[in-house]
Amino acid sequence: MAADMPFLRVDRVSKTFEGDGRTHAPIKVIDAVSMDLQAGEFTVYLGPSGCGKTTLMRIVGGLETASSGTIHLAGDRVTGPDRRKGMVFQTYTSFPWLTVIENIRFGTKYRDDIGAAEKVEIARHYLDLVGLGEFANFYVNRISGGMRQRVAIARTLAAGPDILLMDEPFGALDAQTREFLQYQLLEINRVEKKAVIFVTHDVEEAVFLADRIFMFSARPATIIEEIRVADHVPGERTMTTKETEAFFLLRNHVRDLMRAEAKRVEDAFEPAESG
Amino acid sequence: MLRADARAPPGRLPIPILFAGTPVTEKSLFAYRGSSSGHADLILGICAFVGFIGLWYAISEFELVPQRFLPLPWKVLEALWFMLVERNFIEDIWISVTRVWGAFLLSVVMAVPIGIWMSSYRIVGAVIEPIVDFIRYLPVPALVPLLIIWFGIGESSKIAVLWMGTFFQLVLLIADDAKRVPREFIEIGYTLGAKPNRITRDIVLRSMLPSMVDNLRITLGWCWTWIIVAEIVAANSGIGHVIWSMRRFVKTPEVMAGILTVGIIGLVTDQAIRLVHRRYFRYL
Numbered sequence: 289m290a291a292d293m294p295f296l297r298v299d300r301v302s303k304t305f306e307g308d309g310r311t312h313a314p315i316k317v318i319d320a321v322s323m324d325l326q327a328g329e330f331t332v333y334l335g336p337s338g339c340g341k342t343t344l345m346r347i348v349g350g351l352e353t354a355s356s357g358t359i360h361l362a363g364d365r366v367t368g369p370d371r372r373k374g375m376v377f378q379t380y381t382s383f384p385w386l387t388v389i390e391n392i393r394f395g396t397k398y399r400d401d402i403g404a405a406e407k408v409e410i411a412r413h414y415l416d417l418v419g420l421g422e423f424a425n426f427y428v429n430r431i432s433g434g435m436r437q438r439v440a441i442a443r444t445l446a447a448g449p450d451i452l453l454m455d456e457p458f459g460a461l462d463a464q465t466r467e468f469l470q471y472q473l474l475e476i477n478r479v480e481k482k483a484v485i486f487v488t489h490d491v492e493e494a495v496f497l498a499d500r501i502f503m504f505s506a507r508p509a510t511i512i513e514e515i516r517v518a519d520h521v522p523g524e525r526t527m528t529t530k531e532t533e534a535f536f537l538l539r540n541h542v543r544d545l546m547r548a549e550a551k552r553v554e555d556a557f558e559p560a561e562s563g
Numbered sequence: 564m565l566r567a568d569a570r571a572p573p574g575r576l577p578i579p580i581l582f583a584g585t586p587v588t589e590k591s592l593f594a595y596r597g598s599s600s601g602h603a604d605l606i607l608g609i610c611a612f613v614g615f616i617g618l619w620y621a622i623s624e625f626e627l628v629p630q631r632f633l634p635l636p637w638k639v640l641e642a643l644w645f646m647l648v649e650r651n652f653i654e655d656i657w658i659s660v661t662r663v664w665g666a667f668l669l670s671v672v673m674a675v676p677i678g679i680w681m682s683s684y685r686i687v688g689a690v691i692e693p694i695v696d697f698i699r700y701l702p703v704p705a706l707v708p709l710l711i712i713w714f715g716i717g718e719s720s721k722i723a724v725l726w727m728g729t730f731f732q733l734v735l736l737i738a739d740d741a742k743r744v745p746r747e748f749i750e751i752g753y754t755l756g757a758k759p760n761r762i763t764r765d766i767v768l769r770s771m772l773p774s775m776v777d778n779l780r781i782t783l784g785w786c787w788t789w790i791i792v793a794e795i796v797a798a799n800s801g802i803g804h805v806i807w808s809m810r811r812f813v814k815t816p817e818v819m820a821g822i823l824t825v826g827i828i829g830l831v832t833d834q835a836i837r838l839v840h841r842r843y844f845r846y847l
Contacts, residue, residue: 371756
């Protein structure tokens with residue numbers, strides 16, 4: 289069965305958050321979503337806020353369970369979180385009691401596939417890869433938010449995951465830092481060649497980063513459109529990609545999809561019976 | 564006017580030497596949540612303390628209150644010295660300190676794991692919390708007679724009183740500390756390959772440590788309240804016992820010396836723990 293299985297298969301996944309029968313009605317957040325991802329593919333989940341894209345990513349990571357449907361990663365059924373599915377959150381999750389290098393080394397702490405010496409080496413490697421060499425011995429609350437996210441990325445990579453799950457990792461950063469980190473993330477992944485699922489509601493970010501964009505509807509999430517960015521924006525992504533006409537056209541197209549979805553939700557708005 | 568004053572920029576306090584290097588202005592001292600300065604705070608603290616002693620001295624010296632009730636400050640120190648040298652008061656101090664620390668450590672070794680456990684598993688919290696909530700509202704002095712019936716007037720009843728007075732508060736404080744560890748930290752633990760017991764040890768406990776130490780410091784303070792209560796009611800040793808027996812002879816200086824001793828021990832311990840806090844949690 290694993291032979292014809294893609295790297296990641298999401299098979300008719302649905303998720304309903306159960307109500308309590310009184311004040312909270314059950315909420316269906318994901319409706320039978322299926323997709324296949326290739327190894328090394330950079331995938332972006334794009335959709336309006338609260339549409340269920342984060343929940344889908346968390347199900348892939350094993351941090352939530354699907355109400356129905358299955359996930360297979362590299363042939364194995366996903367049943368819970370582990371080291372193969374690395375997470376980067378929007379909030380700063382680097383540990384304040386550790387320095388930059390200690391945080392990155394924490395990523396290797398629970399690996400039993402490598403020895404102590406190799407762990408030190410790996411931590412050093414990822415420290416340099418995210419460009420924080422000179423901040424190695426700084427506590428993480430002494431460095432900027434952008435640097436903290438780079439620490440989190442390095443820590444996750446140091447754990448040696450098969451796939452990187454990123455939940456709006458640059459959402460809390462200012463525009464300049466965000467652009468810089470988007471570019472750096474692509475640079476890093478040119479080396480790492482990891483499969484990535486990147487959740488965002490920023491259209492430009494999605495078009496710039498993705499090999500493939502999945503555009504989701506408002507709750508319950510279904511796939512509205514699947515976009516292979518290389519079909520529209522050819523060539524390698526660089527700092528100037530965002531200024532090209534091809535990028536501009538695709539961005540506008542995706543933005544129109546987002547707007548149409550937002551309008552549809554507004555028009556269909558009914559006061560919710562639950563909070 | 565001093566020459567230094569003339570040079571001081573407007574708004575700056577006229578004691579620039581004391582505040583050397585710290586740009587403290589009257590503005591920042593009186594501003595709502597104004598920036599603080601270690602130097603200025605220390606000096607203000609000392610000034611207030613000296614002022615307090617001065618007020619006490621004045622009231623006693625001019626007999627606004629009879630000296631039988633409020634002796635002069637140095638009479639209290641004299642009494643303390645006499646008790647230490649002639650009455651073996653140091654032994655009572657030692658007994659009280661060991662009772663406090665014995666009971667405190669017993670509370671801590673029970674409250675820390677149970678508190679973390681309560682926050683980690685909903686079923687444990689659901690079972691324990693109502694009981695703890697009930698017991699912690701029972702006034703400890705009301706339990707003293709019962710505990711004496713159960714444990715006699717030996718050491719175990721003192722430990723029991725202190726334990727009753729601290730454990731049930733502490734366990735909830737610890738559970739709260741553990742609950743405040745961000746959920747993302749725990750999820751990061753899972754996705755780095757940690758098992759729940761390692762997450763508890765390496766992430767939850769480590770993350771909550773600074774606030775836990777603060778709570779332990781506060782709880783240790785309560786122990787000193789309860790030890791005096793316990794020693795007054797039933798004991799033939801300890802600081803509380805000494806205070807209570809001196810009262811019978813209306814030896815106000817000795818009574819106040821006993822109280823002063825508790826205050827000093829409390830202040831020293833508190834500062835020591837704060838120092839440890841600053842030393843080990845430098846990242847805060």
